[in-house]
Amino acid sequence: xxxxxxxxxxxxxxxxxxxxxxxxxxxxxxxxxxxxxxxxxxxxxxxxxxxxxxxxxxxxxxxxxxxxxxxxxxxxxxxxxxxxxxxxxxxxxxxxxxxxxxxxxxxxxxxxxxxxxxxxxxxxxxxxxxxxxxxxxxxxxxxxxxxxxxxxxxxxxxxxxxxxxxxxxxxxxxxxxxxxxxxxxxxxxxxxxxxxxxxxxxxxxxxxxxxxxxxxxxx
Amino acid sequence: xxxxxxxxxxxxxxxxxxxxxxxxxxxxxxxxxxxxxxxxxxxxxxxxxxxxxxxxxxxxxxxxxxxxxxxxxxxxxxxxxxxxxxxxxxxxxxxxxxxxxxxxxxxxxxxxxxxxxxxxxxxxxxxxxxxxxxxxxxxxxxxxxxxxxxxxxxxxxxxxxxxxxxxxxxxxxxxxxxxxxxxxxxxxxxxxxxxxxxxxxxxxxxxxxxxxxxxxxxxxxxxxxxxxxxxxxxxxxxxxxxxxxxxxxxxxxxxxxxxxxxxxxxxxxxxxxxxxxxxxxxxxxxxxxxxxxxxxxxxxxxxxxxxxxxxxxxxxxxxxxxxxxxxxxxxxxxxxxxxxxxxxxxxxxxxxxxxxxxxxxxxxx
Numbered sequence: 001x002x003x004x005x006x007x008x009x010x011x012x013x014x015x016x017x018x019x020x021x022x023x024x025x026x027x028x029x030x031x032x033x034x035x036x037x038x039x040x041x042x043x044x045x046x047x048x049x050x051x052x053x054x055x056x057x058x059x060x061x062x063x064x065x066x067x068x069x070x071x072x073x074x075x076x077x078x079x080x081x082x083x084x085x086x087x088x089x090x091x092x093x094x095x096x097x098x099x100x101x102x103x104x105x106x107x108x109x110x111x112x113x114x115x116x117x118x119x120x121x122x123x124x125x126x127x128x129x130x131x132x133x134x135x136x137x138x139x140x141x142x143x144x145x146x147x148x149x150x151x152x153x154x155x156x157x158x159x160x161x162x163x164x165x166x167x168x169x170x171x172x173x174x175x176x177x178x179x180x181x182x183x184x185x186x187x188x189x190x191x192x193x194x195x196x197x198x199x200x201x202x203x204x205x206x207x208x209x210x211x212x213x214x215x216x217x218x219x
Numbered sequence: 220x221x222x223x224x225x226x227x228x229x230x231x232x233x234x235x236x237x238x239x240x241x242x243x244x245x246x247x248x249x250x251x252x253x254x255x256x257x258x259x260x261x262x263x264x265x266x267x268x269x270x271x272x273x274x275x276x277x278x279x280x281x282x283x284x285x286x287x288x289x290x291x292x293x294x295x296x297x298x299x300x301x302x303x304x305x306x307x308x309x310x311x312x313x314x315x316x317x318x319x320x321x322x323x324x325x326x327x328x329x330x331x332x333x334x335x336x337x338x339x340x341x342x343x344x345x346x347x348x349x350x351x352x353x354x355x356x357x358x359x360x361x362x363x364x365x366x367x368x369x370x371x372x373x374x375x376x377x378x379x380x381x382x383x384x385x386x387x388x389x390x391x392x393x394x395x396x397x398x399x400x401x402x403x404x405x406x407x408x409x410x411x412x413x414x415x416x417x418x419x420x421x422x423x424x425x426x427x428x429x430x431x432x433x434x435x436x437x438x439x440x441x442x443x444x445x446x447x448x449x450x451x452x453x454x455x456x457x458x459x460x461x462x463x464x465x466x467x468x469x470x471x472x473x474x475x476x477x478x479x480x481x482x483x484x485x486x487x488x489x490x491x492x493x494x495x496x497x498x499x500x501x502x503x504x505x506x507x508x509x510x511x512x513x514x515x516x517x518x519x520x521x522x523x524x525x526x527x528x529x530x531x532x533x534x535x536x537x538x539x540x541x542x543x544x545x546x547x548x549x550x551x552x553x554x555x556x557x558x559x560x561x562x563x564x565x566x567x568x569x570x571x572x573x574x575x576x577x578x579x580x581x582x583x584x
Contacts, residue, residue: 114310117271120297121304122324122373132323136314 003177004196010085010160010173011153014092019146021093022100026145027134029101030108045098052095056162059091063163083165088173091163092153099148107141108134140211147211151204155197226282227377227409231267233275239263239433245377245409245426252424252441253413256456260433261413262307265379268411269304270297281376281409301327303370304379308386309362311354317341317365318350324373340368343402360391364398371402378410384419396422417458421445431456447579451497454581460550461500467580468493476580480544481520483573488580495583502551504577508570509561521570524549529565531555540569 029041047055061067063081065074074080081087111134119129135142157175164171166180174193181190227245241264245251253261266272268279270286273294279287286295312320321337328336341350344364354362363383370378384392400423403410412424420427421441428438436453437444448454451462465478467488474485478498508521524540527548531537536558540549549571553563563569 112308112310114306114308115312117269117297118304118306118310118312118369119323120271121269121302122369123298123301123326124323125298133312 003172003174003193006085006169006172007154007174010088010092011150013089014096014153015146015150017089018093018096018100018149019142022097022104022145022149023142025097026101026104026106026141027108027130029105044101047095048098052156052158053162055095056091056159059087059094059159059163063087063090082163083167083171085164085170088160088164088171091159092156095156095159096149096152099152100145103141103144103148104138107138107144110141111137140214143211144208147204147207151201154200227268227411228278228280229264229268230279231264231274231277233277235275237263237433239274240435241428241430241433242435243428243438245411247409248403248407249426250403250410250412250424251426251428252420253411253428253430254415254417254420255430255436257415259430261415261430262381263433264430265304265381265411265413268377269302269379270295270300284376301373301376302379303373303375303377305363305366305370305381305383307382309354309366311362311365311369313354315354316350317346317352317354317357320354320365321350321369321372324369327374337368337372340372341365343371343405344368345398358391359387360395363387363395367399367402371406375408377408378406380410380412382413382415384414384416399423417445429453429456446501448499448581450581451499451583454497454499459499460548461502461505463498463500463547464583465496465498465580466494467491467496474580476578479522479542479547479549479573481522481573483520483575483578485575485578485580491580491582497581497583499579499581500549500573501577501579504574505549505551506572506574507553507557507561507563508572520572522549522572524569524571526563526565526567526569529558529563536563538563538569540571 025044029037029044060082062069063073064070065080065082070080070082081090116129116133119133120126124132155175156173157179160171160173161176164173166172166176172180174197178190178193178197181187181193226247226249229241229243231239231241233239237260239260241260243251243253243264253264255261263272263274267274267277267287273287276289277287278289279285281300285291285293286300287293312323315323318334318337318341321340322333325333325337338347338350341347344367346361346364346368349357349361354365357365363386366383384395387395396419412419414420424441426439427441427444429436429444436456437449445457448457448459454462463478465476468475469487472487474487476483476485476496476498523543525543526538527541528539529536532552534555535552536555537552538550538558541547542549561569
């Protein structure tokens with residue numbers, strides 16, 4: 001599989017799995033008060049400040065079949081997780097957690113509390129309130145979370161290299177292929193791939209900005 | 220009112236996070252005003268009735284249904300209580316049309332008749348023809364009507380109104396008062412109106428429950444509580460101004476009150492012991508003496524005052540008088556033409572009398 005398709009596949013799976021998780025955690029952080037909430041928030045937002053190589057290092061160590069957890073995982077799956085595509089998905093889910101959680105958290109927090117209470121008083125269960133009152137009001141936040149996650153996964157480098165290595169067809173994503181080509185002085189191929197990533201990233205940011213402006217206009 | 224015809228019965232006590240000790244009951248078709256200064260806990264009480272807030276110790280029963288009962292560890296969630304709640308800022312669902320806002324509260328109605336019934340509720344609240352609008356295109360008064368229609372569409376066991384008129388202008392408010400008065404005549408459920416506006420209370424409510432620092436101070440029919448507050452403190456919380464201290468003594472079939480430097484004869488007061496008392500004077504019981512016709516002597520209890528302030532408020536003149544003998548202040552309003560005829564000007568002298576039926580004597584606290 002070409003690095004381009006591999007990157008898209010990784011971004012697709014990461015987004016698909018991460019957006020519901022981001023919604024869940026974002027809603028939790030927006031509405032619930034609980035002990036240790038600051039710690040949970042710090043953990044969720046940690047990938048924003050932590051160098052990806054540090055995160056990659058810890059993932060690599062914990063997934064390695066040389067320790068108890070990694071060994072158990074490997075025997076469960078029949079094959080070690082490191083240097084494989086599933087390991088990449090897992091790593092990029094963790095790295096992208098803040099990009100999915102933050103827009104969701106902000107979108108849920110922007111819904112006035114009395115609107116949700118009005119739904120309960122009107123007879124809607126918590127689940128019905130989520131589906132019929134909360135989600136329709138925060139779909140822009142969800143779109144934003146998905147776009148950011150997708151774009152950011154396409155460009156992720158450090159953690160992918162640490163956990164996945166550089167295996168053609170299996171873990172060599174676009175950004176790693178670019179690095180690979182530059183190392184081989186193949187500047188032309190690198191240039192084409194960088195231009196592709198650049199255009200995609202700009203497009204993603206424009207989508208997020210337009211969505212943000214629409215949400216302001218509606219209020 | 221005995222318990223059998225009391226539809227809603229609420230007893231709430233807690234010490235944390237805000238202290239509460241509230242006791243109130245409200246009959247079918249009765250509109251009870253829950254009032255008190257801001258921060259007194261009135262909204263908390265309303266939310267506890269709605270099931271949005273759990274007070275530590277409480278018993279809430281509504282139409283023979285128990286909503287909260289500590290002994291049975293019972294606390295019905297808001298969804299199961301069937302209450303209609305109009306929020307202070309209306310809390311309409313912003314992404315739904317007016318019609319969908321109403322039908323959202325109608326899960327108890329068969330799906331195929333929801334729209335038709337919702338239109339009935341909109342007609343009742345004078346919102347006919349606006350059912351396709353989105354909430355953000357409506358005026359404040361229209362939003363309030365939609366919020367009321369949504370609350371009624373739930374066909375609730377109790378209607379709760381949380382300062383529903385605080386966010387609209389004066390003109391709209393007057394109009395909404397009239398509409399609410401019309402609609403409530405069709406409702407056979409207890410209604411609770413949270414407000415701190417005493418004018419609103421007097422115009423809309425049948426009964427009044429005054430709370431302060433989370434505690435019920437006094438409750439009863441509006442005119443009773445307003446005219447006969449139990450203590451000077453309650454009188455002050457109700458917004459009364461003319462409060463004084465005096466001495467009361469009973470001799471045979473008459474009561475004698477000494478206050479504002481005058482002796483006033485009253486009917487004997489029940490449950491008032493001889494000695495120091497607090498006195499409330501209704502503004503309507505203050506009579507000006509005409510400047511061209513001097514007083515007829517002691518029987519009218521003339522009180523000589525100086526006009527400290529005379530402020531024009533529309534057609535009326537708001538007067539603040541200082542009693543010469545005691546330095547107490549008397550506040551009341553007279554129409555401007557009466558004031559003009561009697562030469563009432565700031566700095567001038569004015570003699571007033573006080574009618575004994577406008578005097579309310581309270582035990583000194």
